[in-house]
Amino acid sequence: MQNTILIIDDEKKLNDLLSRIISLEGFRVLQAFNGKDGIKLLQQEDVLLVISDVKLPDVNGIELVKTIKEKKPYVEVINLTAYGTIADGVKAMQNGAFNYITKGDDNDRIIPLVNQAIEKALRQSEKFKEEVKATARQNFNSIIGNSKAVSEAVSLARKVAATDTTVLLLGETGTGKEVFASAIHHESERRLMPFVAINCSSFTAELLESELFGHKAGAFTGALKDKKGLFEEAQHGTIFLDEIGEMSPELQAKLLRVLESKTFIKVGDTQTTRVNVRILAATNRDLKKEADEGRFRLDLYYRLSVFTIWLPSLNDRKGDIELLAAYYLKQFAAKTGKRPLKMNEDFLSLLNKHHWKGNIRELKNVIERVVILADEDTLTPTLLPPDFNYDNASSNSLDLANIEKQHIQKVLAHTYGNKAETARLLGIGVTTLYRKIDEYKLG
Ligand SMILES: Nc1ncnc2c1ncn2[C@@H]1O[C@H](COP(=O)(O)OP(=O)(O)OP(=O)(O)O)[C@@H](O)[C@H]1O
Incomplete structure (x- = not known):
């Protein structure tokens, strides 16, 4: 496939001449005669290199370098400067240009420079496309769940993703607030730009200020x-500002300023810095209550809660447990090179009965542990951690056989499924234990 170069120059003669020279080297050449059309072509076509004049009718070619890099960071730019304006060339390089050519003087430099720039852009574009593929996996398709509550949250998040609105995500720990924030970013127009997440509770007030605003x-x-x-x-x-409820009053004031004026002052600075950043925030606290009771600025709360999305706890969406467990089983089995694992009925019933304080994060951890422990293809309750209430999973009947079954289950859980150790603790032979496991269908 031919690599594509875009030439932006309003001097038609020079544009045509350059276009001919470069085409002869086997490149595909596109031509534009002003900045606006150039950017349009850049967005529509798979361009690797832009050669742009500095004095364009609608925009300064040196400033254009910044716009090009913002739209497609892997594209390289060579500026064409008129004789005697070397300062332009230096500024161009500072803006991220690959190099600059002085019109008329540098004919011998053009082709070698173009080849070097194309090589660099090709390497960057491959890396960039890999990254885009990886981030595509972080969009809403990565959110597992069919329950009404989750579907509603996804539908709200999809709607707000396309806008620049501030979003407040509310939900218990482990309900997927960061997953949602990442999906909103990756489905927004900002997807090719950075997504930066910070947990506000992990820093002291002073450190957090310097982390957020620099110094x-x-x-x-x-x-x-x-x-x-x-x-x-x-x-x-x-x-993405996680645990926003933990922010100190001083920082809350600073954040309010960013929301209102898009500016802030770095620690120790006298000047303001301007940013264009979308803010997504999350908390597992009742932020409205915190604000009503004076622990969080009410004006900031109103700014942040323009668009609020509530994420349900896993205990309120039990229907999704099997789906999530199956998803993570597949993921961890593949990671550890195990054959596909199946959950037996009792196992699933215990997952459904469990109170998931840590929500999806806890479920994910439990499944990871189970996959490590599993020796058989079918997963049974004994693989679950001891706090999973086995007794409640089976019938409450008090007949002797049932009590024996429950007792064996408990000991198996205690030994994390180790048969020899279980037999030793029960005071029976391993063969007897295997017979009982078979009889009570514990295997
Ligand atoms: N809907 C989902 N589908 C699949 N995995 C999910 C989903 N939601 C969350 N997870 C997984 O659960 C774990 C916790 O998610 P996340 O960190 O987004 O929760 P959180 O609400 O931000 O937690 P915290 O409040 O503790 O910061 C992550 O490993 C994430 O990949």
Whole structure:
């Protein structure tokens, strides 16, 4: 396949000449005569390199480098500067251009430079396309669940994804708030830009301020160099502020300012910094109550809760447990190279009866452990952690056989399914244990 180069120059003669020279080298060449048309072509076509004049009728070609890099970060740009304006070339390089050519003077440099730039852009584009593929897996298709509550949450999130609106995700720990935030970002127009997530409860107030907004060298002991904050890292992308309810009142004020004016002041700075970042926030607290009771700024709460999505706890969507468990079984079995595993009825019934305090995160961890322990293709209750209430899974009948069955189940759970150890603790032979496991269908 021919690699594509876009030439943007309003001087038709020069544009045509350059186009001919480059075509002769086997490249596919597209031509535009102003910045606006150039950007349009860039978006429609699989361009790897842009050669752009600096003095375009509608835009400065040096500024255009930034726009090109924002739209397609892997594309390389060579600027064409008029004789005597080397300063332009330097500025172009600072903006991210691959190089610059002085019109008329550098004819011998053109083709080698083009080849180098194409090689670099090809490497970058491959890496970029891999990353895009990986992020595509983080969109709403990665959200498992058929229950009404989850379907409603997904439908709301899909609607708001396309906008630039701030979203507040509410739900218990492990209900998928970060998964939703990531899906919203990856289905938004910002998807090719960074998604930056931070848990506000993991830092002290001072550290969090510097993490979020960055600092100037010397702002505090240990601040040796200027440091970019996460808001700047997320420029043109999305920032996800998890556990927002934990933020100190001072930082809440600073965040409110970002929401209102898109500006903030770095720690130790005197100037404001401007950012264009979409904010998604989450908490497992009742933020409205926190605000009503004076622990969270009411004005910030209203700003953040423009669009609120409630994520149901796993205990309120029991119908999804089997689906999620099967999904993670497949994932972990594949990871550990095991054959596909099946859940027996008792196993599933215990999953359904369990109170999932840690929600999907807890379910995922339980399944990972079960997959590691499983020796057989069918999963049985004995593989589950001891806090899974086995007794309740079977009938409550008090006949001797049932009591024996429950007792064996308990000991098996205690030994994590180790038959020799179980037999030893029960004071019976391993063969007898196997017979009983068979008889009571515990295997
Ligand atoms: N709908 C879902 N389908 C599949 N996996 C999910 C789903 N929701 C969450 N998970 C998985 O559950 C785990 C917890 O999810 P996540 O971190 O998004 O929860 P959270 O609500 O942000 O938790 P916390 O409040 O503790 O930060 C992750 O491993 C995630 O991949």
